[in-house]
Amino acid sequence: MPTYSPGEIADKTGFSLDTLRYYERIGLLDDIARTPGGQRVFDDDDIAWLGILRCLRNTGMPIAQMRRYADLTRDERTMRERVELLEEHDREIGRRLAELAEQREHIRGKIRYYRSLDTAGEQE
Amino acid sequence: MPTYSPGEIADKTGFSLDTLRYYERIGLLDDIARTPGGQRVFDDDDIAWLGILRCLRNTGMPIAQMRRYADLTRDERTMRERVELLEEHDREIGRRLAELAEQREHIRGKIRYYRSLDTAGEQE
DNA sequence: CCTTGATCTGGAGCGCGCTCCAGGTGGCAC
DNA sequence: GTGCCACCTGGAGCGCGCTCCAGATCAAGG
Structure with missing residues (x-):
């Protein structure tokens, strides 16, 4: 599975580096892989999830609700x-x-x- | 021509008293009549204008652009x-x-x- | 190695559009 | 007159969603 640097992801998704880090901080994004040195490494699943976030965001969903949705996706039974x-x-x-x-x-x-x-x- | 108190206008237009004052301060609303004592008195023209503002705002126009529009309406030749x-x-x-x-x-x-x-x- | 540019962290700051507050005045009912 | 609620002003504060910063670290080319 191909991997991508934060910069590549910013280009691909249109989210800024700061926004990506912000989204991770507030729990919209979790378990982003890291290099041994601590740099983030994204994969295609992350891109897909960011696509969903972009879609919800563009249609005006507030961040609080996106967080709720993100939380739900962590439990199979939801x-x-x-x-x-x-x-x-x-x-x-x-x-x-x-x-x-x-x-x-x-x-x-x-x-x-x-x-x-x-x-x-x-x-x- | 009938006139209305600030409270009535808030009810009619859905803008809060604070928002009405704010809009006047930033130049979206001007020449609101006053009683000798200084209380605002609105009329049907004001209501119509507020209706336009409501429409522009509900469709996502930024305040800066609404101000530009408000400025234009002060000059007949625009x-x-x-x-x-x-x-x-x-x-x-x-x-x-x-x-x-x-x-x-x-x-x-x-x-x-x-x-x-x-x-x-x-x-x- | 050494440089250079990308990335890291925690935390402060910002722009928008209101919203709230304190302390004072207006105006109508009684 | 006297309540009493609506309204006044200037200015501070807020919630959202980022955005920027300082100072440090990482990773790849030469």
């Missing part, structure tokens, strides 16, 4: 709870999509309004 | 720039909608995966 957590998050995303789309219409209405004024003003 | 600002924001919303929808699919895939494991596990 499939049900993981599904519940993700489903609640999915519903949250649904609400945000709906709100965003609705508010977008207001903004577009505003744009049309300005455009109409602008056109009217250019008639001279 | 219709073009206002439209540009709103259109850029509209595009930003579009990007966020697309990203949210895409990542949601990943999460749903994850849910389906857990579900399949769960069902398999229940066969005993």
Whole structure:
């Protein structure tokens, strides 16, 4: 299995080195392998997990909830709870999509309004 | 034209009293009328403006950009720039909608995966 | 070896967007 | 008048999610 240095992982995942260390500190990331000298060594499983974190993060999940999810993944018997957590998050995303789309219409209405004024003003 | 106390406005707009004062301090809100004694008095125009702010904020516009928009509305000759600002924001919303929808699919895939494991596990 | 650049640690600091506080004033009901 | 609650001001504080720093160590090339 290939391994990667922290710098490579920062490039691949888009998380900064500081963020990777921060995530490890707060328990979002655990058991990152180390060289005998203490430098971190990542593998493809770590990349996959970071991909999940990136996805949850980008969809607005708070860190506290991601930690809860991370904790659940440490116990094999928590499939049900993981599904519940993700489903609640999915519903949250649904609400945000709906709100965003609705508010977008207001903004577009505003744009049309300005455009109409602008056109009217250019008639001279 | 009816007028409203700060408390009524907080109720109507969902902004807290502190946030209303904060918005006035940083220049998102100006010329709020006052009683002779110095208490704020809002009117329907203020409510409309706060509605716009609420919309921009709910769609993730940073305060710095809302300030820029607020500044533009103080000059009649800035219709073009206002439209540009709103259109850029509209595009930003579009990007966020697309990203949210895409990542949601990943999460749903994850849910389906857990579900399949769960069902398999229940066969005993 | 020695250099050089990547990485290590613990802890302080930051930017955003509010939120809270102390101490004082306004204004309406009684 | 007198309560009493709403509201005022300036400024400090907070929660989140990183981000930066100092000073030390590691690892690979020459």
